[in-house]
Amino acid sequence: MLHKLSSQKQYMVIDLDDYMRTLCKRDMLERLSEARRTHSSLMEAIAYTECSNVVLEHVKGQIKANKSLQVLFLTSCWAWAQQRKRDAVVMACPSKEFFEEILTAEEKRIKDNHGTDAEVLTAREGLRMSRQDFLESLPTDAEIAIYSSYDELEKMVRERLAIVKTL
Numbered sequence: 501m502l503h504k505l506s507s508q509k510q511y512m513v514i515d516l517d518d519y520m521r522t523l524c525k526r527d528m529l530e531r532l533s534e535a536r537r538t539h540s541s542l543m544e545a546i547a548y549t550e551c552s553n554v555v556l557e558h559v560k561g562q563i564k565a566n567k568s569l570q571v572l573f574l575t576s577c578w579a580w581a582q583q584r585k586r587d588a589v590v591m592a593c594p595s596k597e598f599f600e601e602i603l604t605a606e607e608k609r610i611k612d613n614h615g616t617d618a619e620v621l622t623a624r625e626g627l628r629m630s631r632q633d634f635l636e637s638l639p640t641d642a643e644i645a646i647y648s649s650y651d652e653l654e655k656m657v658r659e660r661l662a663i664v665k666t667l
Contacts (some may be wrong), residue, residue: 507599510568511661514559516575520551539629539639545579552580561586570661576630578637590660591638592645592653603627 521529528551535544552575563569575581581589595604606627607620615623638644647653 511567511663512559512562512569512571512572514571514573516552516555516573516577516580519555524551524554527643530553539633541633544638545577547585548577549580552577567666572657572661576634577633590645590656591643592647592656593635594653595646598648599631 520532528547532544532547532551535547559571563571573581573584578591581591603624606623610620610623635644645656647656
C-alpha cells in the first residue's frame with residue numbers, strides 16, 4: 501500500500517529513517533550512528549532531529565510545488581514526532597507476537613542471503629533494542645496503536661489518511 505500511495509501524485513510517503521540517508525551529509529549520519537551505538541537517547545534525539553529536519557525542508561519544497569500533496573512521515577523517533585501537531589501523530593507498534601514473526605522473517609532473510617549465525621543474532625538484538633528504545637521514549641500516558649499484522653497496520657494508515665476505499 502505504501503508503494504501504491506507513493507506512486508500517486510496526491511500522496512508522499514517518507515520513511516525518515518531511510519530517506520535521511522539520501523539527503524543528509526555523512527557527518528550528520530555519523531553523529532546519529534554514534535549516538536545509537538552508545539545508546540545516548542538525548543544525543544540520538546538531537547542527531548535524529550537534525551537529520552529529519554533536512555528531509556522536512558526537502559519535503560516543504562515538494563509541498564510548495566503541489567499544494568494538494570498529503571505527506572505521511574514514518575519515524576522511529578518520538579522526540580521528532582512530538583514536535584508535530586498533536587492530532588497529526590499516531591504511534592503504532594507491533595504486538596509482541598507479531599514482533600516475533602517480524603524477527604523470524606528477518607532471520608530467514610539474513611540466512612537466505614547466506615548470513616552467519618552471528619549476523620542473525622546481531623540483527624535480532626538490534627531490532628529488539630530499537631523497539632525497546634522506542635517504547636521507552638514514549639510518555640507513559642501515550643496512546644499506542646498495537647497491530648497484529650501488516651493488514652491491520654495498513655487499515656490504520658488508510659483510516660488515518662481517509663483513503664479506506666481507494667487504492
